Amino acid sequence: MLPLKIAWRFVRSSWAQSALIIVGIAVGIAVQIFVGSLITSLQASLVKTTIGSSSHVTLTDPKDGQPVVYTERVQRLVTTTTGVKAVVPTRQVSTLYSNGTDRVPLTVKGGVLGELDRIYKLTPRTIAGTASLRPGEIMIGKDLAAKYALAPGDPLSLLTGSSRTTLRVSGVFDLGSSAANLRQAFSGPEFPRGLLGHRADQYTAIETQLTDPFLSKTVAAEWAAQLPTVKITNWQVENKDLLTALQSQSGSSYLIQVFVLVAVALGIASTLAVSAVQKSRQIGILKALGMADRRTGNIFFAEAMILGVTGTGLGVLTGYLLIAGFTAGTSRSPSSFPIVPEPGFIAISAAVGILVAVLSSLIPIRKTTRLDPIEVIQNG
Amino acid sequence: MAETLVVAEGLGRVYPGAVPTVALEGVSFQFDAGEFAAIVGRSGSGKSTLLNMLGLLDTPTHGSLMLGGRDVSRIGSSERAALRNELIGFVFQYHHLLPEFSVRENVAMPALIAGRRLDADLTKRVDETLDVLGLSGLGGKGANDLSGGQKQRVAIARALMNRPPLVLADEPTGNLDTESTDAVYDLFRTVNREWGTSFLIVTHDQEIASMTDRIFEIADGKLSQDVRNEFARPTRSPSGDPARP
Numbered sequence: 315m316l317p318l319k320i321a322w323r324f325v326r327s328s329w330a331q332s333a334l335i336i337v338g339i340a341v342g343i344a345v346q347i348f349v350g351s352l353i354t355s356l357q358a359s360l361v362k363t364t365i366g367s368s369s370h371v372t373l374t375d376p377k378d379g380q381p382v383v384y385t386e387r388v389q390r391l392v393t394t395t396t397g398v399k400a401v402v403p404t405r406q407v408s409t410l411y412s413n414g415t416d417r418v419p420l421t422v423k424g425g426v427l428g429e430l431d432r433i434y435k436l437t438p439r440t441i442a443g444t445a446s447l448r449p450g451e452i453m454i455g456k457d458l459a460a461k462y463a464l465a466p467g468d469p470l471s472l473l474t475g476s477s478r479t480t481l482r483v484s485g486v487f488d489l490g491s492s493a494a495n496l497r498q499a500f501s502g503p504e505f506p507r508g509l510l511g512h513r514a515d516q517y518t519a520i521e522t523q524l525t526d527p528f529l530s531k532t533v534a535a536e537w538a539a540q541l542p543t544v545k546i547t548n549w550q551v552e553n554k555d556l557l558t559a560l561q562s563q564s565g566s567s568y569l570i571q572v573f574v575l576v577a578v579a580l581g582i583a584s585t586l587a588v589s590a591v592q593k594s595r596q597i598g599i600l601k602a603l604g605m606a607d608r609r610t611g612n613i614f615f616a617e618a619m620i621l622g623v624t625g626t627g628l629g630v631l632t633g634y635l636l637i638a639g640f641t642a643g644t645s646r647s648p649s650s651f652p653i654v655p656e657p658g659f660i661a662i663s664a665a666v667g668i669l670v671a672v673l674s675s676l677i678p679i680r681k682t683t684r685l686d687p688i689e690v691i692q693n694g
Numbered sequence: 695m696a697e698t699l700v701v702a703e704g705l706g707r708v709y710p711g712a713v714p715t716v717a718l719e720g721v722s723f724q725f726d727a728g729e730f731a732a733i734v735g736r737s738g739s740g741k742s743t744l745l746n747m748l749g750l751l752d753t754p755t756h757g758s759l760m761l762g763g764r765d766v767s768r769i770g771s772s773e774r775a776a777l778r779n780e781l782i783g784f785v786f787q788y789h790h791l792l793p794e795f796s797v798r799e800n801v802a803m804p805a806l807i808a809g810r811r812l813d814a815d816l817t818k819r820v821d822e823t824l825d826v827l828g829l830s831g832l833g834g835k836g837a838n839d840l841s842g843g844q845k846q847r848v849a850i851a852r853a854l855m856n857r858p859p860l861v862l863a864d865e866p867t868g869n870l871d872t873e874s875t876d877a878v879y880d881l882f883r884t885v886n887r888e889w890g891t892s893f894l895i896v897t898h899d900q901e902i903a904s905m906t907d908r909i910f911e912i913a914d915g916k917l918s919q920d921v922r923n924e925f926a927r928p929t930r931s932p933s934g935d936p937a938r939p
Contacts, residue, residue, distance in 0.1 A: 316806050323794035599790045602751060603852070604779020605807045606772045688751050691786055691864075692742065 317609055320600070321616035324593055332621065335585040339625025340632055342578035343667045346571050347633030348640070350663065351655045353567035357560050359651035361527060364556055365549045367434050367489055369402075369521035370530045371537065376545040381405075381516035391540055392522055395533060400432035400523040405506035409472040413462055420472065422452065422499045424506035433523050436487050436500060442466055443485035447502040452481040455495030459486045470499075474509050481505065575670055582621060582674035586614055590678035597682050598690025611679040615672065622671025626664045633660070699762060699860055699892055700725035700748060706756030706915075707743050717743040720757070721917045723910065725894070727859055730886045732903040733896045735912035741896050742864060744912060748894065749782050749862045750774040762859065779807050783853030783891075787865035789845040791837035797824070797848050798833035804855045823851045827881065843874035850881060854891070861885075863895040867902065879905060 325332045373392070375382045382388075384403050392401050404425045411420045423430070427447040431437050437445040441456060443466025452470055459465065468483045481501065489495055510518070524530055530548035538546045550557055590597075597610050637653045644650040705721040708714050718740045725731065735741040746752035747759060750766060753774075758767045762781050766774065783804075791800045801820045802812050810816055817833075824833055827847045832840065840848065846866070853861055863882070867875035879902060885891050897903055904923065911919035 320794075327794045595790070596792050596794070599792060600803070600807070601775065602749075602778070602784055602790075603804050603807055604775050604777075606775040608772070609807075688746055691751075691784075691790065 316605075317612035318616040318620075320596075321613050321620055324589060324596075324613070324617055325620050328589065328592070331585060331588070335581055335621055336625040336628060338581040339578050339622065339667060339671065340628035342574045342581075343626050343629025343663060344632035344636055346574050346663050346667070347630060347655065347660055348636045348653075349567060349570050349574075350659055351633075351637055351653050352640070353563055354656065354659065355651060355653040357563060358654075360556070360560065363490065364553065365527055368549065369433065369519070370524045370527050371522045371534045371546060371548045373520035373522075373537070373541070374518070374545045374547070376543070381510070381512050381518060382520060382544060384515050384517055384520055388520065388541060388544070391537060392520065395536065397525045397529055397533065398522055399525050400429075400521075402429045402433050402521045403517040404430070404519055404521055405503060405510055405512060406518040407474060407506040407509050409474045411458070411462075412471050412473050412478075416462070417473070418458075419497060420454075420458070420499050421497055422472070422501050422506060424501045424503045426503060427500075430500060433521060434489070434500070436485075439487045439489060440485045441488050443483065445487075446484040447500060448484075449502055449504050450481055451484040451502065452505075453485045453487055453500045454483055455498055456486050456488045457492045457495035458497075458499070459483075461496065477509075479505070479509075575666060578625075578667065579670045579674050582618060582671050583677055585621070586618060586675050586678040587681070589617065590614060590681050594682075594685055595690050597685055598687040601685070601687040602691060607683040610685070611683040614675050614678040614682055618671045618675030619668070622668045625671070626667035629667060630660060630664055633663075696726035696728055698724055698760075699727045699729075701760035702748075702757065703759075704757035705744070705747065705754050705759060707740075707747065707752065708755045716915055718747070718754075718912075718915045721912075722757075723917060723920055725892065727892055728886070728890045729908060730883065730893045730906050731895070731908035731910060732906040733894060733910045733912060734898070734900075734903050735918075739912045740915040741910075741912040743915075744910075745862050745864055745894065745896050748860075749784060750778045779804055779856065781858050781860060783856070783858040783861040785846075785850055785853045785861060785863040785866040787868040789842075789849040791845055791848055791852075793836070793838050795837060796833065797829065797835050797837060797840065800837050800848055801833075801851045801855055803852060808856060820851075820855070823854060824848075827851045828877075843870060843877070846870060846874065846878060847881070850878065854885060854889075857889070858891070860892045860894065863893065863897075865896055865898065867897070867899060875899070875902070 373382055373388065392398060402425055404423050406421060406423045409420050409422055410417045427436065427445060436453060440453070442459070445453065447453065454464060454470065464470065464483055466483050466485055469480050470483050471478060471480045489498065524533060527549065531550050534546045534548040597613070600610055601607070634655060637655050641653055701724050703722050705718060706716070707718040708716050721744060733741045733744060743752065747754055750761070754767055758765060760766070761777065766777060792803065795803070798817065798820050799812065801823060802816055805816055806812060821833055824830060827850060829844060829847055829851065832844065837845070837848070861882070867878050870878065882893050882895070886893050895902065895906065903909055907923055909919065909921050909923055910917060
């Protein structure tokens with residue numbers, strides 16, 4: 315306790331110097347928390363936007379155009395695998411939308427609305443009409459609806475090979491991508507099944523989503539080992555560029571955080587080194603009075619802890635305030651995303667901040683333990 | 695018969711270097727509990743080196759040193775620190791108080807280092823010591839709020855805090871005026887007489903030396919004289935009535 319008491323007096327007696335280094339640590343930790351949370355949230359937002367409404371691991375037949383058979387074995391495997399949050403068997407047909415003068419390609423994905431919702435979230439994304447995929451109904455994207463002045467209740471004529479089918483538009487959705495909103499439509503399972511001639515257990519693809527999208531490679535490999543006759547693809551292979559960008563972003567974020575911590579460490583180390591010189595007379599006296607070398611070193615350990623804990627605490631608070639300020643300032647922007655401070659990351663940042671403070675005290679501790687009290691006493 | 699406090703046998707200190715420096719060589723003497731002695735000698739003669747070794751601040755390179763019945767010649771730094779705290783009180787030429795602490799905390803510091811807490815008992819003891827040294831009511835003041843003479847008396851109070859059997863004083867009156875010098879000497883004498891505390895005082899002041907019971911003279915790193923002062927005057931102040939501890 316005595317080293318802590320002495321350290322506290324040292325901190326108090328040089329309050330301006332102590333306040334400056336506490337602010338320095340606080341700024342460093344706040345930047346660390348803000349930048350780390352910003353990058354993590356940005357990546358989560360990017361991942362959500364890119365693959366939030368698409369299949370993470372997809373099962374198809376190895377031969378193009380052939381259906382995959384959704385056997386009981388396949389069903390048991392994909393539905394019981396840990397981390398799988400949605401399994402949606404779909405059938406997809408390529409059609410042409412024809413309005414008499416114009417013909418545009420339109421991919422129709424057929425499935426049960428309740429199941430499709432688990433990946434594509436059609437019901438919450440319906441902006442006109444109702445989310446409904448009963449036989450004879452189709453849901454279209456807002457860009458197609460706008461381009462050809464289509465509204466719920468309108469008939470939609472589709473050409474598939476030599477046949478023409480007319481479905482009724484039940485609702486208009488917005489998937490957040492104009493390409494998807496123009497080229498993608500959804501129907502019940504019967505329409506594509508009839509066109510493709512599939513049996514009840516045959517599908518174009520078995521689409522799945524995982525709780526952690528970054529496990530798609532592992533899950534795909536696991537399924538591939540058990541289902542050698544099925545082609546299994548995952549989003550990480552199909553979106554290599556996105557993954558590379560995310561990894562680069564993480565790398566630059568780590569680099570920034572490391573440099574911030576190095577700056578904090580140098581700040582604390584220099585302050586403590588100056589303090590060790592300034593207080594060398596007091597340390598010499600304490601040694602002369604019988605304080606052991608190790609205990610005098612503990613004074614600077616305690617001083618580093620006081621500065622580190624206070625600065626880190628203030629930094630965590632400032633980091634939260636920065637995040638709240640940023641979120642409030644950008645909430646009205648349509649492209650904004652919420653920064654979510656993760657308690658685990660903040661706890662690690664705080665622990666690293668304190669650890670850096672403690673490591674920074676090693677040099678002054680060494681200097682102090684080696685101080686010869688005779689030098690101090692004789693030099694007055 | 696008085697208990698033997700210090701036994702030095704062929705004590706020496708050589709500082710290593712390109713040309714090794716012999717600071718002290720072949721010093722032997724015995725010093726009993728309750729003695730009141732001075733160490734005199736010219737600057738650079740080795741008297742401070744001797745004091746540092748007796749105070750366990752430095753270790754001898756030659757010979758042996760017994761302190762309080764223990765051989766302390768080759769003990770480690772932690773053990774030396776603990777013994778320093780228990781057996782020795784230091785008074786330096788400069789007061790060396792800790793400016794971050796109050797007068798009371800400064801005086802209590804040796805006890806705090808020994809592991810005691812500044813509770814009511816310790817506070818009472820500190821205040822009693824301050825009373826004896828004529829510093830009543832100053833315990834709550836900052837160490838820097840006192841005059842030079844008061845600071846030196848606080849330093850003496852600190853040296854006496856753990857009631858050590860030996861007080862080592864290195865030019866304790868070097869920075870003081872005549873009146874304060876007399877007061878310090880009187881205090882030392884009184885504590886020596888009343889508490890039986892031994893004193894070894896390094897001094898240039900012949901007057902002070904002449905008032906001690908035994909004089910060690912160091913010349914060129916050797917103990918050139920060790921004389922009993924049969925004519926020691928108890929005080930040089932005309933009134934000659936030191937305060938009682």
